[in-house]
Amino acid sequence: MKAVILANGDFPKKQNLISEILCANFLIACDGAVKHLKKISKEPDIIIGDLDSISKSLKKKFSTKIIHIQEQETNDLTKAFFYCIQKGFKHIEIFGATGKREDHTLANIFLLYHYSKYAQVCIKSDFGTFEIHNTPCSIASFKGQQISIFCLDTTCKLTSQALKYPLKNLSLKNLSQGTLNEALEDNFKISSSKKTQIIVYKKS
Amino acid sequence: MKAVILANGDFPKKQNLISEILCANFLIACDGAVKHLKKISKEPDIIIGDLDSISKSLKKKFSTKIIHIQEQETNDLTKAFFYCIQKGFKHIEIFGATGKREDHTLANIFLLYHYSKYAQVCIKSDFGTFEIHNTPCSIASFKGQQISIFCLDTTCKLTSQALKYPLKNLSLKNLSQGTLNEALEDNFKISSSKKTQIIVYKKS
Structure with a gap:
């Protein structure tokens, strides 16, 4: 329901x-x-x-x-x-x-x-959907889907799999740094240096 | 220019x-x-x-x-x-x-x-204007103007003067906590527990 x-x-x-x-x-x-x-x-x-x-x-x-x-x-x-x-x-x-x-x-x-x-x-x-996920997470997408990642915890380092512009142990120092990415497959993964929550935007 | x-x-x-x-x-x-x-x-x-x-x-x-x-x-x-x-x-x-x-x-x-x-x-x-200010700061407004304050540094505690809902040594733990305030005079002041930058939204 x-x-x-x-x-x-x-x-x-x-x-x-x-x-x-x-x-x-x-x-x-x-x-x-x-x-x-x-x-x-x-x-x-x-x-x-x-x-x-x-x-x-x-x-x-x-x-x-x-x-x-x-x-x-x-x-x-x-x-x-x-x-x-x-x-x-x-x-x-x-x-x-x-x-x-x-x-x-x-x-x-x-x-x-x-x-x-x-x-x-x-x-x-x-224009799109905002979801919130606990890391580590696997997120449904489609190949070519425009993706942005936001994380308020700027001390946390994020790593991605199956995103066009990979995050490699990267802390998103302001809220703009994880934006305008693209999914390479029908899902992508985000892991982090410590447990955190990320907001994921998927363009429709 | x-x-x-x-x-x-x-x-x-x-x-x-x-x-x-x-x-x-x-x-x-x-x-x-x-x-x-x-x-x-x-x-x-x-x-x-x-x-x-x-x-x-x-x-x-x-x-x-x-x-x-x-x-x-x-x-x-x-x-x-x-x-x-x-x-x-x-x-x-x-x-x-x-x-x-x-x-x-x-x-x-x-x-x-x-x-x-x-x-x-x-x-x-x-709908409005976003400005960025270094604390402490005095910000031009008008009486009754709708104001929102955003601060990415969640460890910093903010204090306001001349806002309807005063910030009293408050850390804005997520980006929503400093929103939907109102100026009481033709300017308001923000100070902080350490030097930081705040983004101020003023409704038109």
């Missing part, structure tokens, strides 16, 4: 992503993100957030589905994520987490570090 | 940003990004990159302005940046660095750490 969260960034245009939203076992919209669902004739199971971005008419229409959480310590995506965890979901896909305000995009991507303690989680957009 | 670099992400829509591109002392387009300039009736001074995304017709039209750099160790933005440095520019503004592929967005934002060794540099989009 998989939950889908729709955050308030760019709504996907690609049909395979829209199909995933349409077929979600459980769909939570973050606050004003619910406005995008009308155009795909889908209703959310729950709307969650501090309700600063949903329109009055949608608030009225979905009044029985709204969970208003006022606290400002966490963003709406985190409120939605932990609602799913409380409901018992162990597999959560997030759409609309990127695009528009870039600080939201960054925050949402690196919240994967936090979320991954509680569930299998990824972020999907028209 | 200020150089403007146009990267190949989202082209700005806001008139004040378009005016900055129109009035640039020196304008470099990264590869295929040059296609956006036609709609604002502006020609670049230079087009730089590995030329994998510019159209044949634009390549022909601007043949005398193209600098083809094949090496794949750096991205087109970095090629453009160091061309400006060689030309003697000490103030560089980057547009089109965000939007579209999210791994490019991340790489471009965190390249500010690298670029800041050589020039005063910022990234501007329709």
Whole structure:
């Protein structure tokens, strides 16, 4: 059983992503993100957030589905994520987490570090997918797929197998150094000098 | 004298940003990004990159302005940046660095750490501006401006003045913890437990 969260960034245009939203076992919209669902004739199971971005008419229409959480310590995506965890979901896909305000995009991507303690989680957009992996790991890909690797632990040295530009015991000193790589086969491997977590971006 | 670099992400829509591109002392387009300039009736001074995304017709039209750099160790933005440095520019503004592929967005934002060794540099989009500052620092803002702080050095503890949600000797353990703050006055201050650099996002 998989939950889908729709955050308030760019709504996907690609049909395979829209199909995933349409077929979600459980769909939570973050606050004003619910406005995008009308155009795909889908209703959310729950709307969650501090309700600063949903329109009055949608608030009225979905009044029985709204969970208003006022606290400002966490963003709406985190409120939605932990609602799913409380409901018992162990597999959560997030759409609309990127695009528009870039600080939201960054925050949402690196919240994967936090979320991954509680569930299998990824972020999907028209451009690609962010996943989080514990090293050492073998990651599914396709030959020629554009890959970027991000690691916040700059003391950790990474080594790759089956990437076009190999990482050889390399610490990614800023977040740009592991980007714009390419998979050579239908999977690639990352190992590291100590156990760590990496965020992997796969271009669609 | 200020150089403007146009990267190949989202082209700005806001008139004040378009005016900055129109009035640039020196304008470099990264590869295929040059296609956006036609709609604002502006020609670049230079087009730089590995030329994998510019159209044949634009390549022909601007043949005398193209600098083809094949090496794949750096991205087109970095090629453009160091061309400006060689030309003697000490103030560089980057547009089109965000939007579209999210791994490019991340790489471009965190390249500010690298670029800041050589020039005063910022990234501007329709949504906001990324700047990089050495701590301690006083940063211009306006009352109510939405602010996010990013710091890759997770061992460094930050303290703020004149932010709505104060940082009190806080290490930003992942990149999300310093986001979604708000300026209380027309500037705010960040100090730190040791000298470091922070990336500051100011919503427009």
